[in-house]
Amino acid sequence: MTKRAFKGTEAPGPAVLISLGCAKNLVDSEILAAQIQSLGYPLTEAAEEAELIVVNTCGFLESAVQEAVEHILDLARLKEEGGCRHLVAVGCMVQRYGRKLPDLLPEVDLFLGTSQYHRFAEIFRRFLEGSSPKVFLERPTYLLDARMPRLRSTAPHTAYMKIAEGCSNRCSFCIIPKLRGPYRSRTVEDVAREARELADEGVVEINLIAQDTTAFGSDRGEVGALIRLLEALEAVDGLRWVRLLYAYPHRIHEDLLKAMAAGHKVVPYLDIPFQHSVPRILQAMHRVDLGRRPEEIVERIRKHLPQAALRTSLMVGFPGETENDFRALCRFVRDTEFDHVGVFAFSPEKGCGAASHPDQVPDPIKEARKEALMAIQQEVSRRKLAALVGRRLPVLVEGPHPETNLLAVGRLPTQAPEVDGQVIITEGEATVGQIVSAEIVRSHDYDLEARLVP
Template sequence: MKKIGCISLGCPKNRLDSEIMLGLLHNAGYRIVPEEEAEILIVNTCGFIQEAKEEAIQTTLEAAHYKGSGTCQFLIMAGCFSQRYVSELIDELPEVDLFIGLDDVPQIVEICQRLEQGNPQKPARISAMLAGIRPSHYLYDQHTPRFHLGAGHSVYVKIAEGCRYQCAFCAIPMIRGRLRSRPMDSIVAEVTSLAAQGVKEINLIAQDTTSYGIDFAGKPMIMPLLERLIVIDDLPWIRLMYAYPTNLDLSLMRLMAASDRICTYLDLPLQHIDNDILSQMRRAITETQTRALVEQLRIEIPGLTLRTSFITGFPGETEAAFEKLMRFVQEVEFDRMGVFTYSPEDGTLAYNFPNQIPREVAEERRQQLMEIQAEISRKKHQTLVGTVQTVLIDGESEETPLLLEGRMEGQAPEIDGVVYINEGNTTRGTFEQVLITEAFPYDLVGKIVAETENL
């Protein structure tokens, strides 16, 4: 069997698709190797915004160099970018041997085998599944093998695919389809198996985790799901990502507060605060409702780490609307925040909206918000200096092997900062008590002061 490599771009949901493809290939006897050693190389792309598209093309062109200078014989493009733009890409990227879509994920073994076998005639460069070009409908289950990328003690579990909303700026429903929730028993079985394998942190993901179950139950079922997950043995941290603001009710908040298994952390993309912009975005919430929700979350969940994200430069965003957003960020003081510039996506409602904002203006506004948030984060982190925090150790630092790094309960993997540890020895996947000694806007520094039992 040939050696397989995969370059995974984009969000954790896309990375999970990469893990499934590699898991299927590994089970079929393929060797999983670094990209430079691969004979078949898969680039799993993101196509959500313009920057992601540019990264997908650049990464694919860089990967194509391995066909001339390395061992690579076949280059496959997968993922959202391939799903969405295959008709244009087939001419623009002759370096790619095969374009596959999201519904090709479970067929990746057969796809690679057909590539190896070759075709006496000119082979098709688009998979039969992708040739139909329609939103994805695939959804994995607990029996689907995965080859975990990254730390094995922290794992993403996708509870649903697609989205039931039609936000004016977002192409996800066109790419990944409408909301499709996994059966609850399937999720519980997968998480139970992962906990038995020693996984310490489960990060629940979907396009909107709080809509989980609406498609099969007619109402959100995220709370019943969490109630079943928190009783699984040997599972210290369950983290809820990608929550939609209108689906957070009081009972869910109180469950999060009451359970020591559910991280006191919430990722709550708000996108904006100006009512006119929210209406144009087709977000089902107002400024008043947003402020009330944030206040209620902080009352009901003591110690909550609240993360959000905003979009600058949405069509029609006036200076007054942006100034309102800046004031909101200054007043509310989120613990974590990401900001994206608006990206005009063909096929979305906002693509043809009037009053498009120049890209340089949107970027300047993004930088202004991030500067405000950096100071907020620095002040919040400074209050932790001198305190002892429970930290999940991720291993050697990516910055230098002389440091360890880990994360507190309020730090999600990849998107938030880390705790750098410059004193003490331990192993990956353990929880340690760490004295915080230094604070920076996005990261902390500390030393291990005592070992803690596996929670």
């Protein structure tokens, strides 16, 4: 789980906003941050100085809920000590547990569900006036647009851009549709407008995110909307890299791959949550494959984008997964040679269909399978990165190394922020936010070392 504190400088009165969870939640938090500032609270990173503390929670897994509760209880101590006056919980955990929370967390003054973060300023004003209920919950329908004020927490040169909200896929292991509502996407014109504004602010890299980016426009019956969006982003002055995250496997069509190959700004990178490789398991997961096996999808991608870096997420221990199924998944990872892999153990979340499936896999077996699969991927990653030594590649300079000012760090176009490895720059000088040429001089399990070259 990502935890991020926001920092602002404009208005009087201290507040802290803690963002938990994924990049999609982070965009919500950036809109929350602008709402908080509009009330006259400057944002600080020091919770002990804050009069207002807002926690944007994750609720996808029970472990994430527990972590959110622990954060809230830790912050509630500041309220007991008299420094913090108001404590607010927002987001997926609130949407999941709703009206049970006031009794469970009486320290919290306000609870706002996933369709309320854009109304924070209005709701909090009513709370201060004493005319507000404690819980704000409704069916999630809100969809942000480019007009919504947003205080970005990422570095000035990079941004996440959420192109859709919610999800209409019905995977049997997932409760996101219940937390976020049905899939609803923005228009090409609105997303392009936001991209132009971000580029005017100095953003050179945009990462497109949604629960399913490849479903963009499908809720309105539009065909080829994502391709039109990529074409529109090609025309944005100042923008250099566009990365596509969270691409649902069965929607990666040939037309999309051709459009990516023809573009100059769309980086050769696809994040595809395959979840598994065994057809029987995929069917039980309710993963739509339209007759195409994961291996066939990868083959199609590499036909059109031979240099593409592929990231995937895989789940081990789904109910009914046998040792033979797991061995097949291991072969899939070895043979496919993904550039980046995230492995998760199945969690039987209340409200998801698979929680009541028979043949649940014991936790120790799930954890052992997770470790074994990550060990296989570590070897794949080590081998693939070693093959880059000696090559000259473009690197986006991120800033000084967190452990020493003698080194800098950056990323290749095939490395997404926060989730993938990085490039450690050992020689040369460049400005943060520049994309420069670098020679790879050494490789590690997940990171690279490079020197900048003219």
